[in-house]
Amino acid sequence: MISFLSKNIQKFLVFFFTAISLILVVMGVSRIKKPVVTAEVPQPAPQAPVDTQGATTIAGDNYQTPWGSALASVTVKDGKVIAVKMPSIPPSPPSVYAEPFLVDQALKAGGANIQGVSGATYTSLAFKSSLESAIAKAAAQGQTITPNTTTSAQTAGAVKPSVPRQYRDDDEGENEWDD
Amino acid sequence: MTEHRVFHSMGIPVHITMVGFSAQDANQATQKAETIFKEYDLRFSRFKPESELMGLNTSNGAWHKVSVDLFRVIKRCVALAAETDGAFDPSVGGVLASYGYGLPEHFVLREPIATYRDLAFNDRELLIRLEPGQILEPACVVKGMAIDVAGKAVLEMTDIKKQGFMINAGGDIFTAGIFENNTPWNIAVQSPENPNAIVAAVALQNRGMATSGTYQTGGEHKGKKWQHLVNMKSPESAPEITSATVVATTCEQADTEASLAILLSKTDAIARLERSGLPYFLIDNKGMVHKNAAFAALEVPIESVME
Known part of the structure; x- marks a missing residue:
């Protein structure tokens, strides 16, 4: 009699905890479904492999984010969640507005610790700043160069003249941009 | 000692910064790099009538023998076209030429436009x-290939523990070794809105970084605005990503992936970059930033590099 009762209690407990974990999982999944803006930052690394024998994997709803579709799944074994998978949620931090920082002046003043600027095909800044700092440094080393048109980005189309500009040692040059 | 050299090739300024090089070594490295750029330009330029590419581009309808290099490049383009279902297509040359951008001159586009699927290859010959x-x-x-090959050539004469260099070819950047005082290279990302502003900065070492955008190369043709990155599946559609920055081991990969991000829809671009695992930083047409953790890990606060 007692053993019968305890067996039932055991069954009940297994069922109970399975149900609770499933509810928690469903709640979790439906919470993630809310606004994309709240998409959380990096997902934890996948768990170490566990014994998955007798485990059941349950997939959540597929839903769309700006970064692609996301499908979550949980693996349950003996009433315990042994794995949570977020296969297609990219680890994108929340989007922010691209805030521009003016660097032209800083670069000219030698106050910026930037060695290069990555930009679209023909960038005035990449060229100008690097060339200007190059000129500045060359001048600091006692060389003189004459930069020609570095003033603005040209819309491409016309091929730029292929004139190699090398810095030759020459007379003393004054320089206020040294950094 | 930091040495700077600049030369022009492929219609862009190429700036090489070398740290720990003697002036003589710097000259030699620059010469090597310039030779490589000139070779690539001569082989692959759509702006030079005597380039090998122009030979191919004027052989329409007939089988044309090309070098292994050109064959590989065109095959690579076709593979990328297939991966993007034709959003990227090397046949874009015709569209650009019809705008007056590159050769042949006075080119009139035929409709329907031939696509990468119309190309025929004989691998053996x-x-x-x-x-x-x-x-x-x-x-x-x-362009990325040229930077990589030039980088490799300069790398051969560099001890990356004590020296370093950066090749900046019109905004596509390759870094190797160290900058001054054993620090990595600080590379900024240009703002698509303002050429005198930056929107992010990263510390790079031994990697390539490229930024593609719709905001620089372009013009107007018959009252219609165009830009050099054309989605060949829907040429009229405005790109959703206006600036794409990608970091990779090679400049070729960085440049290619950055260009594709502009051509693809926002969803597809992010999905493709996520699959690649490469650090990326995208700005969409609403000015919003999309980046991954791998990029964030490379970032240095802009404030810290500004003073």
């Missing part, structure tokens, strides 16, 4: 056959 009126432009692969 290295032969390629273009459709009549088809013009190829593999620039999206070639």
Whole structure:
């Protein structure tokens, strides 16, 4: 009699905890479904492999984010969640507005610790700043160069003249941009 | 001692910064790099009548023998076209030429536009056959390749523990070794809105970084605005990503992936970059930033590099 009762209690407990974990999982999944803006930052690394024998994997709803579709799944074994998978949620931090920082002046003043600027095909800044700092440094080393048109980005189309500009040692040059 | 050299090739300024090089070594490294750029330009330029590419682009309808290099480049373009279902297509050369951007001159586009699917290859004999009126432009692969090969050549004469260099070819950047005082290279990302502003900065070492955008190369043709990155599946559609920055081991990969991000829809671009695992930083047409953790890990606060 007692053993019968305890067996039932055991069954009940297994069922109970399975149900609770499933509810928690469903709640979790439906919470993630809310606004994309709240998409959380990096997902934890996948768990170490566990014994998955007798485990059941349950997939959540597929839903769309700006970064692609996301499908979550949980693996349950003996009433315990042994794995949570977020296969297609990219680890994108929340989007922010691209805030521009003016660097032209800083670069000219030698106050910026930037060695290069990555930009679209023909960038005035990449060229100008690097060339200007190059000129500045060359001048600091006692060389003189004459930069020609570095003033603005040209819309491409016309091929730029292929004139190699090398810095030759020459007379003393004054320089206020040294950094 | 930090040495700077600048030369022009492929219509862009190429700036090499070398740390720990003697002036003589710097000259030699620059010469090597310049030779490589000139070779690539001569082989793959759509702006030079005497380039090997122009030979191919004017052989329409007939089998044309090409070098292994050109064959590989065109094959690579076709693979990328297949991966993107034709959003990227090297046949874009015809569209650009019809805008007056590059050769042949006074080019009139034939409708329907021939696509990468119309190209025929003979792998054994290295032969390629273009459709009549088809013009190829593999620039999206070639520029990065030239930087990588030049980088490799300079790397051969660099001890990356004590020296370093950076090749900046019109905004596509390759870094190797160290900058001054054993620090990595600080590279900023240009703002698509303001050429005198930056929107992010990263510390790079031994990697390539490229930024593609719709905001620089372009013009107007018959009252219609165009830009050099054309989605060949829907040429009229405005790109959702206006600036794409990608970091990779090679400049070729960085440049290619950055260009593709502009051509693809926002969703597809992010999905593709996520699959690649490469650090990326995208700005969409609403000015919002999309980046991954791998990029964030490389970032340095802008404030810290500004003073």
